[in-house]
Amino acid sequence: MDLTLKIWRQENPKAKGKFETYKVTGISTECSFLEMLDILNETLIDKVQLPINFDHDCREGICGMCSLYINGRPHGPDDEVTTCQLHMRKFKDGDTIVIEPWRSKAFPVIKDLMINRNAFDEIIQAGGYVSVTTGGIPDANSIPINRADAELAMDAAACIGCGACVAACKNASAMLFVAAKVSQFALLPQGKMEAQARVEAMVAKMDELGFGNCTNTYACEAECPKQISADNIARMNREFFCAKVS
Amino acid sequence: MTQLNSKIPQGPLAEKWSHYKAHQNLVNPPNKPKLDIIVVGTGLAGASAAASLGALGFKVKIFCIQDSPRRAHSIAAQGGINAAKNYPNDGDSVYRLFYDTIKGGDYRAREANVHRLAEVSNSIIDQCVAQGVPFARDYSGLLDNRSFGGAQVSRTFYARGQTGQQLLLGAYGALSHQIKLGNVKLYTRQEMMDVVLVEGKARGIITRNLVSGELEKHFGHAVVVATGGYGNVYFLSTNAMNSNTSAIWQIYKRGAFFANPCYVQIHPTCIPVHGDYQSKLTLMSESLRNDGRIWVPKNKEDAEKIRKKQMNAIELKEEDRDYFLERRYPAFGNLVPRDVASRAAKERCDAGFGVGTTGLAVYLDFKDSIKRLGKDVIEERYGNLFQMYEKIVDENPYNNPMMIYPAVHYTMGGTWVDYELQSTIPGLFVAGEANFSDHGANRLGASALMQGLSDGYFVLPYTIQNYLSKDIKVPRMSTDAPEFVETEKAVKDRLDKLMGIKGNKSVDYFHKKLGHIMWENVGMGRTAERLQKAIDLIKELKKEFWSDLRIPGDNNGVNTELEKATRVADFIELGELMAIDALQREESCGGHFREEHQTPEGEAKRNDDDFKFVGAWEYKGENETPVLHKEPLVYESIEVKQRDYK
Structure with a gap:
């Protein structure tokens, strides 16, 4: 199929970006979206032009490195x-596709479609873990965990940290990302010990880094590639409330 | 000449590790913060090492090329992690895990290392559970297990089809905790370009900041390289796009021996190749072989019809299907080790029984399991894998059997390390897939995660102390020291040289061409003739690369083409060494299958008299022939036999 691409180009974080238009032809429907961009980049390199920079790595939907705001x-x-698992069969011959980076104050553009998501690491560093160090741990089966809770914890833990929730939110809120991690540990006995300190520290860091507030539009849940449920946000709010009143 | 000293501790096998720990040198608490350790890579091995060393009190700097430590490719491991817990009461033990791993590796791994791995496997599970890793559980709330290839017990712990993700996030959490405490400093989007040697010891690294393009110098009393495997030498593999060999290749060129480069694991269950624009291959977890049955049509005419889409797989009668793994290996059936399963699939396809439009695919069928267990159970076990398959192939695997074909997945070879995981460069340690140590000529499923975490959580924290105990009086060095400046200049010259070629072809052109040479000639079946051909073709490709490469842009800022070029330059050189190594190894073992050396039934035929050794290569300079050093493999605790899965 033949396509018209309107792609955001931005030289560096400070530069003013703009859309450029490109044409690609003869794209197979079996091709993935990023393979289509690879093909475009090869043609740009042939013309001694700068290829379009975008983040990607595993190309199997698990590393969370790829992003892109598409149409x-x-x-x-x-x-x-x-995005790396999106295939061109989802588009039609002759389509125009608009490709932008995530837009959020907390995720500044590095170049073209590449963004800086260090803010997510900083939120995790604020408390998104159980503070055990290596060694001296009792047998794994000494902590039985209700199977339903373990499954719910796994649902929350499946977050890949891509930032689609922030990109989808009109307030650029990171609530779903933070809530997924808070929930995983709130549901497990291992996480209970530090539950209060964790939720307070992570929420404070989220606010400090310039993410917006949650106004319950559920756009995050709708766009999450891993179907992280907005129920986690309710659970986090409950945890946060309990921490504040205790 | 450097002598290989594996430093295997004395004493009976099962006591070696405890003996080592009881007698090694330690660094006392006040001295630890005076010692800097550099860790390169944030996968399971790197993140767990950095977190553990930071918790001990050392000052750690950790580097990754991605935007976050959580992106490392360990995240993509699906099926599980082995441990000798014997929770199912099915006869497992440390010895059995050790035995299966040695046998699975076709008797080409070091006994003492593998036994240690089996010993610490149980602590890994304890550690991960304490971190809040949500492993699968049964209705009593206890941990569940599944079975994996090459074993007759169920010893694999798992978190749905995302075990690697959950273990990595556990290690990333532990790492983040140490970053918060100030014990570890994190550097993202930084690539190690070279190691700095001072008086023969590793004392730092040169990195390239992938955002600014600037080179940086970093000092460490010791350096840990945990940068993963080199499967992307084949261009198409299940590795992430940015996985590369450059860190271990640069240390090879500085004097760290490279062991068994020809040992590559071709994983049997991957989604088949579909077009020449394809950028990578996707693995379908080995755990699927628990409930899926592998088959091709029994008659060539049926296979032909299926290839031409005149017939659908589900129309083929039961008696017209050949469940070739069950037929050839009744004892292990669909759960034979990966190398055996891959070769058997290739053999059927080469003989004209393959399916799919290319004929390079076999079926993995869940029909019987769905009938036996119900669709719900299959969905609960493999739902995310089935969804992934459907998104890529656009076919529903609940109704039609999956199509799969072998693909490059893991590299057993890597930097040669001794029992302490130290390379032939003092102070330079190598962990995880980047080293050669535990899997011999073939890795069993669910053992990569085990090894990465074993190295990082439970081995390096001991062995690095033993090394650093002699360094407590060595002050932090200035990175203005001549060794740092000279190494930085060498890196800068290399980058300038690449930028200065100004030819006509893109990096991907060369990478794809290299991948093609490797897959055709240094792939699943190898012959002396084809290996020699590969060496000749790679030499030509190297010349073409260095005279006709085009990198647009400059070196001041983000330049992904330059990043790729530095990596492909190294892959080309590595590819040649792999072929040289495969050529010298006149036997078949594990993933290394020399067609000249097979049994009448087509199984791998080892030559223990002449090749029961680790082949470690020493770099001798540009365009010089590398020198092979042999570390003999001594088996005291198990009898070396022909591998038999029948």
């Missing part, structure tokens, strides 16, 4: 996939 949707038109 107004984080990770594009398909549901439950990251």
Whole structure:
């Protein structure tokens, strides 16, 4: 198929970016979206032009490195996939596709479609872990965990930290990301010990880094490639409330 | 000449590690913060090492090329992690895990290392559970296990089809905790370009900041390289796009021997190749072989019809299907080790029984399991994998059997290390897939995660102390020292040389061409003739690369083409060494299958008399022939036999 691409180009974080238009032809429907961009980049390199920079790594939907706001949707038109798993069969011959980076104050653009998501690491560093150090741990089966809770914890832990929730939110809120980590540990006995300090520290860091507030639009849940449920936000709010009143 | 000293402790096998720990030198608490350790890579091995060393009180600097430590490719491991817990009461033990791993590796791994790995495997599970890793559990709330290839017990712990992700996030959490405490400093989007040697010891690294393009010098009393494997030498593999060999290749060129480069694991269950624009291959977890049955049509005519889409797989009658693994290996069936399963699939396809439009695919069928267990159970076990398959292939695997074909997945070879995981450069340690140590000529499923975490959580924290105990009086060095300046200049010259070629072809052109040479000639079946051909072709490719490469832009800022070029330059050189190594190894073992050396039934035929050794290569300079050093493999605790899965 033949496509017209309107792609955001930005030289560096300080530069003023703009859309450039490109044409690609003869793209197979079996091709993935990022492979289509690879093909475009090869043609740019042939013309001694700078290729379009975008983040990507595993290309199997798990590392969370790829992003892209495609036709107004984080990770594009398909549901439950990251951009790297989006395939061109979801588009039609002759389509125009608009490709932008995530837009959020907390995720500044580095170049073109590459963004800086260090803010997510900083939130985790604020308390998104159980503070055990290596060694001296009792047998794994000495902590039995209700299977339903373990499954719910796994649902929350499946977050890949891509930032689509922030990109989808009109307030650029990181609530779903933070809530997923808070929930995982709130549901498990291992996480209970530090539950109060954890939720307070992570929320404070989230606010400090310039993410917006949650106004319950659930756009995050709708766009999450890993179907992280907004129920986690309710659970985090409950945890946060308990921490504040205790 | 450097002598290989594996430093295996004395004493009976099962007591070696405790003996080592009881007698090693330690660094006392007040001295630890005076010692700097550099860790390169944030996968399971790197993150767990940095977190553990930071918790001990050392000052750690950790580097990754991605935007966050959580992106490392360990995240993509699906199926599980082995441990000898014997929770299912099915006869497992430390010895059995050790035995299966040695046998699975086709008797080409070091006994003492593998036994240690089996010993610490249980602590890894304890550690991960304490971190809040949500492993699968049964209804009593206890941990669940599944079985994996090459074993007759169920010893694999798992978190749905995302075990690697959950273990990595556990290690990333531990790492983040140490970053918060100030014991570890994190550097993202930084690539190690070279190691700095001072008086023969590793004392730092040169990195390139991938955002600014600037080179940076970093000092460490010791350096840990945990940068993963080199499967991307084949261009198409299940590795992440940015996985590369450059860190271990640069240390090879500085004097760290490279062991068994020809040992590559071709994983049997991957989604088949579909077009020449394809950028990577996707693995379908080995755990699928628990409930999926592998088959091809029994008659060539049926295979032909399926390839031409005149017939659908589900129309083929039961008696017209050949479940070739069950037929050839009744004892292990669909759960034979990866190398055996891959070769058997290739053999059927080469003989004309393959399916898919290319004929390079076999079926992995869940029909019987769905009938036996119900669709819900299959969905609970493998739902995310089935979804991934459907998104890529656009076919529903609940209704039609999956199509799979072998693909490059893991590299058993890597930097040669001794029992302490130290390379032939003092102070330079190598962990995880980057080293050669534990898997011999073939790795068993669910053992990579075990090894990465074993190295990082439970081995390096001991062995590095033994090394650093002699360094407590060595002050931090200035990175203005001549060794740092000279190494930085060498890196800068290399980058300038690449930028200065100004030819006509893109990096990917060369990478794909290299991948093609490697897959055709240094792939699943190898012959002396084809290996020699590969060496000749790679030499030509290297010349072409250095005279006709085009990198747009400059070196002042983000330049992904330059990043790729530095990596492909190293892959080209590594590819040649892999072929040289495969050529010298006149036997078949594990993933290394020399067609000249097979049994009448087509199984790998080892030559223990002449090749029961680790082949460690020493770099001798540009365009010089590398020198092979042999570390003999001594088996005291197990009998070396022909591997038999029948």
